[in-house]
Amino acid sequence: MTRLDDMLERYGEAATYTKAARIIGRSAQTVKHMLEDGRLKYACEGTMVDVRSIAEYIERPKEIDFEVRLARRREKAGVECEWHV
Numbered sequence: 001m002t003r004l005d006d007m008l009e010r011y012g013e014a015a016t017y018t019k020a021a022r023i024i025g026r027s028a029q030t031v032k033h034m035l036e037d038g039r040l041k042y043a044c045e046g047t048m049v050d051v052r053s054i055a056e057y058i059e060r061p062k063e064i065d066f067e068v069r070l071a072r073r074r075e076k077a078g079v080e081c082e083w084h085v
Helices: 003-011 017-024 028-037 051-059 061-077
Strands: 048-050
Touching (some): 003 017, 017 028, 017 051, 048 051
16 A cells, blocks of 8 residues: 555545644644645645645655745746746
């Protein structure tokens, strides 16, 4: 059983902000910031957090954080381009 399968079995497809915060060991406010900057994905029309995105973040937090930081720098510098890591 993979981490994703285990998490989907435990939590379902979506989790509340509070539940997501407990899963990743952060505050609910941090989860909201992570949703806003794209590290996590919204579910249920923005009222919950997609459990698949939580599993992905747990699997590769450094890479995802790096991608977000890089995107912020490019946005701040006015660089408009598509990039993939």
